[in-house]
Amino acid sequence: xxxxxxxxxxxxxxxxxxxxxxxxxxxxxxxxxxxxxxxxxxxxxxxxxxxxxxxxxxxxxxxxxxxxxxxxxxxxxxxxxxxxxxxxxxxxxxxxxxxxxxxxxxxxxxxxxxxxxxxxxxxxxxxxxxxxxxxxxxxxxxxxxxxxxxxxxxxxxxxxxxxxxxxxxxxxxxxxxxxxxxxxxxxxxxxxxxxxxxxxxxxxxxxxxxxxxxxxxxxxxxxxxxxxxxxxxxxxxxxxxxxxxxxxxxxxxxxxxxxxxxxxxxxxxxxxxxxxxxxxxxxxxxxxxxxxxxxxxxxxxxxxxxxxxxxxxxxxxxxxxxxxxxxxxxxxx
Amino acid sequence: xxxxxxxxxxxxxxxxxxxxxxxxxxxxxxxxxxxxxxxxxxxxxxxxxxxxxxxxxxxxxxxxxxxxxxxxxxxxxxxxxxxxxxxxxxxxxxxxxxxxxxxxxxxxxxxxxxxxxxxxxxxxxxxxxxxxxxxxxxxxxxxxxxxxxxxxxxxxxxxxxxxxxxxxxxxxxxxxxxxxxxxxxxxxxxxxxxxxxxxxxxxxxxxxxxxxxxxxxxxxxxxxxxxxxxxxxxxxxxxxxxxxxxxxxxxxxxxxxxxxxxxxxxxxxxxxxxxxxxxxxxxxxxxxxxxxxxxxxxxxxxxxxx
Numbered sequence: 001x002x003x004x005x006x007x008x009x010x011x012x013x014x015x016x017x018x019x020x021x022x023x024x025x026x027x028x029x030x031x032x033x034x035x036x037x038x039x040x041x042x043x044x045x046x047x048x049x050x051x052x053x054x055x056x057x058x059x060x061x062x063x064x065x066x067x068x069x070x071x072x073x074x075x076x077x078x079x080x081x082x083x084x085x086x087x088x089x090x091x092x093x094x095x096x097x098x099x100x101x102x103x104x105x106x107x108x109x110x111x112x113x114x115x116x117x118x119x120x121x122x123x124x125x126x127x128x129x130x131x132x133x134x135x136x137x138x139x140x141x142x143x144x145x146x147x148x149x150x151x152x153x154x155x156x157x158x159x160x161x162x163x164x165x166x167x168x169x170x171x172x173x174x175x176x177x178x179x180x181x182x183x184x185x186x187x188x189x190x191x192x193x194x195x196x197x198x199x200x201x202x203x204x205x206x207x208x209x210x211x212x213x214x215x216x217x218x219x220x221x222x223x224x225x226x227x228x229x230x231x232x233x234x235x236x237x238x239x240x241x242x243x244x245x246x247x248x249x250x251x252x253x254x255x256x257x258x259x260x261x262x263x264x265x266x267x268x269x270x271x272x273x274x275x276x277x278x279x280x281x282x283x284x285x286x287x288x289x290x291x292x293x294x295x296x297x298x299x300x301x302x303x304x305x306x307x308x309x310x311x312x313x314x315x316x317x318x319x320x321x322x323x324x325x326x327x328x329x330x331x332x333x
Numbered sequence: 334x335x336x337x338x339x340x341x342x343x344x345x346x347x348x349x350x351x352x353x354x355x356x357x358x359x360x361x362x363x364x365x366x367x368x369x370x371x372x373x374x375x376x377x378x379x380x381x382x383x384x385x386x387x388x389x390x391x392x393x394x395x396x397x398x399x400x401x402x403x404x405x406x407x408x409x410x411x412x413x414x415x416x417x418x419x420x421x422x423x424x425x426x427x428x429x430x431x432x433x434x435x436x437x438x439x440x441x442x443x444x445x446x447x448x449x450x451x452x453x454x455x456x457x458x459x460x461x462x463x464x465x466x467x468x469x470x471x472x473x474x475x476x477x478x479x480x481x482x483x484x485x486x487x488x489x490x491x492x493x494x495x496x497x498x499x500x501x502x503x504x505x506x507x508x509x510x511x512x513x514x515x516x517x518x519x520x521x522x523x524x525x526x527x528x529x530x531x532x533x534x535x536x537x538x539x540x541x542x543x544x545x546x547x548x549x550x551x552x553x554x555x556x557x558x559x560x561x562x563x564x565x566x567x568x569x570x571x572x573x574x575x576x577x578x579x580x581x582x583x584x585x586x587x588x589x590x591x592x593x594x595x596x597x598x599x600x601x602x603x604x605x606x607x608x609x610x611x612x613x614x615x616x617x618x619x620x621x622x623x624x625x626x627x628x629x630x631x632x633x634x635x636x637x638x639x
Contacts, residue, residue, distance in 0.1 A: 055474040055638045075477055083475040087468025093358050105350030106476040154476075323468065 004028045005158050005190045006035075006052065010061030013047050013214075021047040023214035024061060029158075029192055034184065036205035037194040038299065041324070044214040045194035046086065049162050052192065053083050066157055079107070082156030082189075086163040087323060088143045088330045089150075090135045096122065096146050097131040103150040114153065121149040124186065125179055140330065141172035145179055152183065159183070161193035165200060166327055173197075177204050198299040208299070210306055217306040225302045230255040232271025233301070236278060237263040237291040244287060251278050263291070271296070347478035351486030352493070355460065359494060369453075369494070373502045377445055377509065380571060381438040432573050439602045442506035444570030447594045449502060450495045450529055454537035455561050457491040458544035458553035465548060474638055484541055484633040488626065492533035499529050503601075514603045521600035524611070528596040528618060532589060535622035538629035545629075546636050570594050589621045 006029035013022040022044040029035040037045045050056040052065060054074035062069060068076040090099045097118060104114030122128050125145035135143065144164065151159055164180065165173040177200070184191055195201050201208045202222045209219040218225065231253070238244060245257045248266060253274045256267040268274040271294045279289050360366055408416065432440045461484075464470040473483055503511075503525070540560075544553040565571075567581060568590035574582050585591045592614040599606045599614075 050471070053475040055471050057638065078475060078477040081475070083472065085468045085472050085475075087471075089467060089469045089472040091354060091358075091469070093361060094354070098357075102350050102354055103472075103476070106347045106473060106478045108346035108477065150472075160475075323466065326466070327468075 003031045005031050006063065006065050006192060008048075008052075008061070008063035011048065011051060011058055011063050012060035013044075013051060013056060014059040020214050022051070022058075025211070025214070025216050027209055027216060027219065029190060031190055032188065033206040034180075034191040034193065034204055036201045036208045037192075037211050038196070038198070038201040038205075038208050038303070039194075039211035040196055043196075043211045045196075045211055046162055047214075048211075049160055049192070049194055053081060053160050054078055079154070080157050082151035082154060082159040084147045084151040084159065084161045084164060086166055087327050088147065090143060090146050092136040093134065095132050095134055096127050096138075096149075099135060099146060100150055100153055104153045107154040109154065117153055117155070118149075121152055124183065125149045139172075140168050141175060143330065144168065144172075144176050148179060148183060152187065155187070156189065158190045158192060161191060163194055163196070165195075165197065166324065167330075173200070180204065198303070202299050210299075210303055212307045218302070222299060225299065226297045229297045229301055229305055230267045231269035231297075232267075232274075233295045233297060234266040234268055234271055234275050234278065235263055235291075235293045235295075236266060236282075236289060238282060239288040239290050242287075244282065244285075247281060247285065248278055251281050254278070344479055345482060347476075348482045348486055348489070351473070351478070351483065352489045355486065355490035356493060359490075369498060370501050372452075373445055373449055373498060374505055376448065377442055377502070377505065380445070381441045381509070436510075436512050436602075438510060439506075439512045440573075440598070441571055442502070442509070442511050443597045443601055444594050445502050445506070446499045446525070446529065446597050447532065447568070447570050447590050448565060449498045450533050450593065451536060451561055451564060451590065453495040453498060454491045454533050455540055455557040457487045457537040458540035458556060459550065460487055461541055462544060462547055462550050462553050466550070470637070480633045480637050481630040483637065484538075484545075484629055485626075487541055488534055488537045488629070491537040492530055495533045496526055496529050499525065511602070513601060514606070516604065516606045517601060521606075524600050525597050528593050528615060531615070531618045531622040532593040535589060535618065535625045538622070538626040542625065542629045542632050545632050564588060564590055568594060589618050592617045 008025055008027050010024045010026065011022060012024050014020050025048065037048060039045050047056065051058050052063060052070060054070050054077050057071060062071065064070065065077045066080050070077055100118040100121065101114055104118065122131050125148055127142060127145055165176050168176060205222060207219060207221055208225060209216045243259065245259055245264065248254060248264060249257045251274065253269045254266055258265045275292060275294055282289055543556050547553065567584040568588045569585060570590060574585045574591065577585060596611055596614045599611050
């Protein structure tokens with residue numbers, strides 16, 4: 001089963017006629033997968049998701065969700081999708097149950113059905129004991145779970161998650177991933193998510209699209225992306241002050257050698273096997289290996305490879321910053 | 334497993350849920366609820382009792398003036414008494430003429446009802462901006478709920494709050510000594526609530542329409558500050574229009590607040606109720622409400638999503 005749940009063609013969003021937030025992106029999301037948009041803040045992830053969930057209109061291009069055009073059939077799209085926004089949208093003054101029922105009312109679900117579903121969902125996200133407590137008293141992790149439950153009240157075929165663990169601590173984040181996996185399994189859904197956490201994309205997503213400056217630079221499974229980098233990175237230093245790049249590059253499985261600050265950065269497949277060969281080759285020629293380290297590539301290396309920069313410090317609008325700060329503050333309550 | 338949920342769904346689904354969400358913030362928070370009752374009491378105390386304009390023309394102050402009057406030959410006791418009652422009558426008729434009632438407190442307490450409508454609805458613009466910032470607006474926009482419903486829930490909740498407060502004000506005013514007009518009939522209270530409903534729908538749509546695109550909470554606050562007091566004082570809520578300079582009278586004549594207050598005064602405190610005038614007032618406020626609410630809904634289709 002690999003029908004396309006989402007298909008975007010040349011999807012573009014330009015703000016104020018010159019600020020290109022999303023620049024002609026093409027992608028498709030297959031049924032049953034977790035598809036992740038990975039990129040720094042301001043790369044266009046949230047704008048893309050906002051277009052797909054029909055709260056922003058694309059400037060150019062088109063996209064469909066479950067066959068419905070996001071611009072022309074937006075009401076049909078809204079009926080079949082679930083949305084978990086970046087912000088904590090649950091009303092602080094209402095209880096967990098009241099919040100879910102409010103969401104149900106927005107979908108026009110009859111009260112009797114809604115109540116039944118709400119209780120099931122609360123059980124699923126383990127908030128049954130807190131259903132009559134006001135959200136004000138909830139921790140970041142609990143709030144996130146409540147948002148997940150709200151996003152599922154209409155039994156969506158596809159769930160959109162915008163930065164699902166923004167601001168959560170590492171432990172809560174891992175727990176939240178488990179809930180997301182559980183929900184996916186339980187409801188057999190397709191998930192579209194955005195994140196700027198590399199580990200999150202790596203451990204949660206079946207396929208990752210790296211997005212930068214509004215463009216998708218590469219798409220693939222996390223494993224493929226890392227593998228395509230050409231394997232592991234071996235860093236080696238020798239005592240002698242001689243350039244041995246030539247020598248190293250002749251070793252089997254070595255793909256690339258770069259001399260950096262007196263040590264060599266070697267790209268090699270099967271790093272743990274190749275490293276001893278490199279040492280032996282150098283020894284035979286009478287060189288002494290002074291230090292060695294072996295790193296398996298992470299998505300950060302992938303990101304670095306394709307965008308030429310590390311996934312840090314990118315500009316963003318003050319408004320988005322403000323919204324994120326608010327989310328993070330609430331997450332840490 | 335996921336049938337679509339469009340069974341038994343009307344265009345208005347979610348309206349009550351969203352309205353009730355707003356109302357719960359108010360009636361479930363005792364402090365806010367009590368403050369919203371205390372506020373009109375404070376205003377009535379300040380404007381009705383402390384700034385008692387009626388007292389300026391009272392016989393007491395005129396009597397004092399009279400005692401300073403030195404006449405030759407001095408007045409006889411009967412003449413003095415006659416002059417006293419003349420001044421009494423004069424002061425009463427000045428007030429009657431200007432305020433169409435002899436009691437400024439009653440005059441003002443009724444103006445208070447329109448005043449509450451203005452101040453309660455002024456916050457509805459703020460609530461849209463707030464929902465936008467908290468992300469709730471986006472969440473709601475991603476559901477099949479109609480955009481007009483999102484806006485109208487704000488309008489409706491502000492309206493219901495104002496109407497409740499109007500009821501409280503009437504009760505408090507009665508306790509403080511509101512004098513009903515000679516033609517008063519308890520059924521007229523419904524008329525008061527009807528005009529309150531119309532003016533609140535109009536005003537709160539207006540505040541939302543003005544601030545619908547703003548993303549900063551400062552904008553609706555600035556708008557509130559700019560609009561509310563002029564709307565208040567360029568109306569007949571606290572001062573009768575006939576003692577205003579003509580340019581202000583012109584402003585007051587287009588101000589829907591004037592018509593609202595007139596309806597309430599006609600129904601509650603005037604000695605004779607002019608139903609032709611009340612009908613015209615209703616028509617004016619009704620048209621205002623419909624026009625502004627339509628503008629608000631059209632803007633919501635256009636500007637709620639970017």
